Amino acid sequence: MKFTFVCQEDNKIFESDRFRIIDDRGVLIDGSGNKTWDAKVELLSPCPFCGKKHIFDVNELVCPFI
Amino acid sequence: MKEIDARGLACPAPVLQTKAAIEEANPNVIKVIVDNEASKQNVCRFLESRNYETSVQEEESDFHVTGKREAGFAPEVSTHEKSTTGGKKIMVMLATDRMGFGDDELGLKLMISYIKTLKEMGPELWRLVFVNNGVKLTIKDSEVLPVLKGYEKDGLHIMVCGTCLTHFDLLDKKQVGETTNMLDIVTAMQLADKVINI
Numbered sequence: 001m002k003f004t005f006v007c008q009e010d011n012k013i014f015e016s017d018r019f020r021i022i023d024d025r026g027v028l029i030d031g032s033g034n035k036t037w038d039a040k041v042e043l044l045s046p047c048p049f050c051g052k053k054h055i056f057d058v059n060e061l062v063c064p065f066i
Numbered sequence: 067m068k069e070i071d072a073r074g075l076a077c078p079a080p081v082l083q084t085k086a087a088i089e090e091a092n093p094n095v096i097k098v099i100v101d102n103e104a105s106k107q108n109v110c111r112f113l114e115s116r117n118y119e120t121s122v123q124e125e126e127s128d129f130h131v132t133g134k135r136e137a138g139f140a141p142e143v144s145t146h147e148k149s150t151t152g153g154k155k156i157m158v159m160l161a162t163d164r165m166g167f168g169d170d171e172l173g174l175k176l177m178i179s180y181i182k183t184l185k186e187m188g189p190e191l192w193r194l195v196f197v198n199n200g201v202k203l204t205i206k207d208s209e210v211l212p213v214l215k216g217y218e219k220d221g222l223h224i225m226v227c228g229t230c231l232t233h234f235d236l237l238d239k240k241q242v243g244e245t246t247n248m249l250d251i252v253t254a255m256q257l258a259d260k261v262i263n264i
Contacts, residue, residue: 001112021082021086036075058078061082063077
């Protein structure tokens with residue numbers, strides 16, 4: 001299942017299913033009760049545009065289905 | 067049974083947490099609790115893409131998504147991983163316009179032949195990098211220019227050292243490839259499975 005990513009160098013969109021979750025620090029809850037997951041996603045294959053293995057905050061990613 | 071409480075998290079976090087849990091523990095039964103319709107649908111679709119049978123139980127405003135699959139099911143291998151198994155990324159770096167030492171005329175012939183024959187590497191040829199005297203192969207009147215342009219047209223990423231072009235005053239004569247810098251070259255080396263230096 002592929003997720004959509006945006007190249008941090010060229011700002012171009014690509015899809016990949018080659019990634020893993022890293023730096024998982026769990027779910028954070030702010031003073032208002034809002035939850036965010038503090039984790040990152042690391043590409044396991046180089047970005048097709050710049051060749052780098054980007055790291056994204058999970059909250060930067062877009063929903064793959066809806 | 068693995069259980070994930072993803073209530074309050076915006077999509078795609080519930081899907082990513084589900085993915086992480088499956089990759090970590092490869093459970094045969096997994097329950098994911100979400101609190102909105104979009105996350106419910108996405109988690110179901112993700113689990114089904116991993117060969118789980120899903121069922122959903124509504125409890126007040128929450129959805130309890132349960133995925134089950136037969137014991138011993140192997141974790142998914144991505145399609146990309148399957149397709150590139152055995153395939154390498156080869157980077158060829160040319161630091162000269164002659165091959166070998168001794169006779170320059172012979173060296174040039176050999177280099178031309180080498181570049182023409184590189185296509186035999188097929189899709190494994192991933193980067194072609196020209197540095198030092200090698201950049202002279204990328205300029206107007208180079209005998210291999212049509213070959214290099216053909217490679218580039220076929221999708222090969224050709225990198226040409228900008229410092230070297232400037233040194234030889236050839237920056238405006240380069241006809242093929244992307245003018246590049248040492249950071250890009252070092253990054254390409256790091257990403258390549260094999261680096262061939264000529």
